Amino acid sequence: MHYAFDEDQDAYRDAVRRFAVKVLAPHYQPDDKAAQFRRRLAFDMAGMGLTGLRIPEEYGGQAATAVIAGIAAEEVGREDFNATYLIINTALISDILVRNATEAQQRAWLPGIASGETVPCICITEPGHGTDAANLEVKATHTSGGGWTLHGEKTSITLGMAADRAVVLARTGGPGARGVSAFWVDLHHPSVTRSGFDDLGGRAIGRASLHFDGTPVTAGDLIGREGDGFVSVMQGFDYSRAIIGLACLGAAQASLDDALQWARDRVAFDQPIGRFQGVSFPLAEAATYLRGARHVCFEALWRKDNGLEHSAEAAMAKFWAPKLAADVIHQCLLTIGHVGYSSESKVGQRLRDVIGLEIGDGTAQVSKLVIARHLLGREYAP
Numbered sequence: 001m002h003y004a005f006d007e008d009q010d011a012y013r014d015a016v017r018r019f020a021v022k023v024l025a026p027h028y029q030p031d032d033k034a035a036q037f038r039r040r041l042a043f044d045m046a047g048m049g050l051t052g053l054r055i056p057e058e059y060g061g062q063a064a065t066a067v068i069a070g071i072a073a074e075e076v077g078r079e080d081f082n083a084t085y086l087i088i089n090t091a092l093i094s095d096i097l098v099r100n101a102t103e104a105q106q107r108a109w110l111p112g113i114a115s116g117e118t119v120p121c122i123c124i125t126e127p128g129h130g131t132d133a134a135n136l137e138v139k140a141t142h143t144s145g146g147g148w149t150l151h152g153e154k155t156s157i158t159l160g161m162a163a164d165r166a167v168v169l170a171r172t173g174g175p176g177a178r179g180v181s182a183f184w185v186d187l188h189h190p191s192v193t194r195s196g197f198d199d200l201g202g203r204a205i206g207r208a209s210l211h212f213d214g215t216p217v218t219a220g221d222l223i224g225r226e227g228d229g230f231v232s233v234m235q236g237f238d239y240s241r242a243i244i245g246l247a248c249l250g251a252a253q254a255s256l257d258d259a260l261q262w263a264r265d266r267v268a269f270d271q272p273i274g275r276f277q278g279v280s281f282p283l284a285e286a287a288t289y290l291r292g293a294r295h296v297c298f299e300a301l302w303r304k305d306n307g308l309e310h311s312a313e314a315a316m317a318k319f320w321a322p323k324l325a326a327d328v329i330h331q332c333l334l335t336i337g338h339v340g341y342s343s344e345s346k347v348g349q350r351l352r353d354v355i356g357l358e359i360g361d362g363t364a365q366v367s368k369l370v371i372a373r374h375l376l377g378r379e380y381a382p
Contacts, residue, residue: 009068009071013071016071017075020076020078020083024044024083028082028346032082032204035204037161037205039162041083043115049061050076050087051086051087051090051114052113054066054069055110056106060111066304066305067301070242070243070301071246074246074249075250078251081247082203082205082353084247085159085202086119088158088243088244089121089122090120091240092236092240093236094110095236096233097110097167099232099235099236100223100224101223101224105220121160121165125156126152127155131362133230135176136169138169138170140171140183143216147216148170150185150212150214151212151213151215152211154209154210154212155209156360158207160210161196165184166187166210167182167185167233168184168185169182169230170229173226177230178227178230179227180227180229181226181227182222182224183222183223183229185221187210189215189216193210194209195211199356200356201349201351201352201354201356202352202356238300238304238314239314240361241367242296242297244318245297245317245318245320246294248324248354248357249290249293249297251329251353251354252350255332255333255346256290256328258346259332262336262339263279263280282335283331283335290328293324296317296321300313300314311370312374315366316371318361318362319364322354322357325354326358329347329350329351333351
């Protein structure tokens, strides 16, 4: 077994870290205060290849492995957690399009994502259907010209206020998953209206509800075959959940680094507070748990790259890493004390931000259900 990155992966990690420190970190807190997506971010990240990681080279991408995408998410998450949503979204959506879109569709759609000109989002959740996504109600109605019109509302859409295009799941047939198709939709069409949320965290990513009032889509906007949309889209979440986990762990590691430095620098009772077990032991525990969670996340991505089943590992990464990150960041804030509680500290913002991914892209309960079915067999599990 080999537990280290190879030379190329190490060099890539270092390059992304330098980029994140220089280009992204200065905007993390100002973007949160502005509470809106800064469009320049997409072009900055595209310049580093971070929006084209899972896109083939012939379409302007990097053709990167899933492990490389995870490395990028962790390093960006250390400096600007909210910027990782561009990695998460573009990697997930690109993977869906590469697996399901035609060559002509890929040629038309993927270069814009890679270049940062097209900010994509994915529209699954509805007001009445989050976890129960197979029963979604947004409807695609056939038109005489061979296309469809979309009717209904999607909600809690990451980058919903900023995105140019979306993978939208809509019902084209009967009930259940097999009645759902996927479309590549222009969100700038006048029939699309958006309403942003005022969130606790993730304020720079523009989470929103989108309402489709007869939004037209052509036959050429259908991704894959009619009725296959739910299955084809959900397959992509298996590995993207491990990328989410690493983004959260990056933010937690940055907070742990801050707390460790504080424990060295802060003096109480004539000695550094790190000498007190009540301070140092929780940090030692945090470092241990973070290392374990990183291994789970990277194993899922390694399995993805090697064509191995990885649903259970990705589910472990998704429920554990965001919760662990929130717990670790909370402990780091307590370690730093009143200075960490100030809005001038990044620690509190990281805590607010990572909590969002305890909810988004699959709840802990669903992840545990996937794991239980893997362990017990479907007939013996909930």
